[in-house]
Amino acid sequence: MGSISAAAGDASTWITLVVGVVAAAVALVGYWSNQYIKRRDVKIQMYAEALQAIHAYEELLYAIRYRRGSDSEVRSALAEKMSDVFAKINYHQTLLDMDSPMVGTAYEHLFARTRQHGGPFRREAWNTQLVMSDEEMPGGAYYPYDNKVEMDACLTAMRRELVPWGWALRGGTRRRLEILRDERPSWQEPERMRQRREQVLREHG
Structure with missing residues (x-):
């Protein structure tokens, strides 16, 4: 039972980590896109x-x-x-x-x-x-x-x-x-x- 619980905990940790990384990546892409649009408008x-x-x-x-x-x-x-x-x-x-x-x-x-x-x-x-x-x-x-x-x-x-x-x-x-x-x-x-x-x-x- 202990090994099963440990495995479940590891999987949950990985899922949380992946979700966090994806959320950070989406936020980073969104920030970069907004900055690019602003810089592009200034250049135009x-x-x-x-x-x-x-x-x-x-x-x-x-x-x-x-x-x-x-x-x-x-x-x-x-x-x-x-x-x-x-x-x-x-x-x-x-x-x-x-x-x-x-x-x-x-x-x-x-x-x-x-x-x-x-x-x-x-x-x-x-x-x-x-x-x-x-x-x-x-x-x-x-x-x-x-x-x-x-x-x-x-x-x-x-x-x-x-x-x-x-x-x-x-x-x-x-x-x-x-x-x-x-x-x-x-x-x-x-x-x-x-x-x-x-x-x-x-x-x-």
Whole structure:
């Protein structure tokens, strides 16, 4: 009888131990899942705001092109707007570098490519006559940024970083981004942009 009771006690102990381990594992998985969801939401917000800063940079030249005047007050307001956009991009670049080297590098390449066009476009916008009538507004300005490859690469890095254990995918992410950049087609300036640029240069040369 004693051996039977001992065996029953051992079985009960093991059952209790197993139940405890399972309960702890379930609690741990639940905690990890909640933390992952919270971190993912924070990352999504951070990535969205970083990309919004790039779009704000792209829109700067339209604010210049359709400025309401050429006085010092207008120029000062636009300069302040430009400074604010650059500050936001630098801020998000720092955040992304700390969050993920892959995402930070992809964002850096995206802004560098966008900036290649932004500078010349802004100069053209500053040198264009003010819009004086409603008829001049439709289709009055179009500035194509050739940054789709860099945008796709940045989105790819961000999406891969959002999955569970995204840090373990960074080696593959790096290779995928390199392939995207290597396959970039050469950019040809649209004919309309070329003609407009030459016109501005003639008028202000």
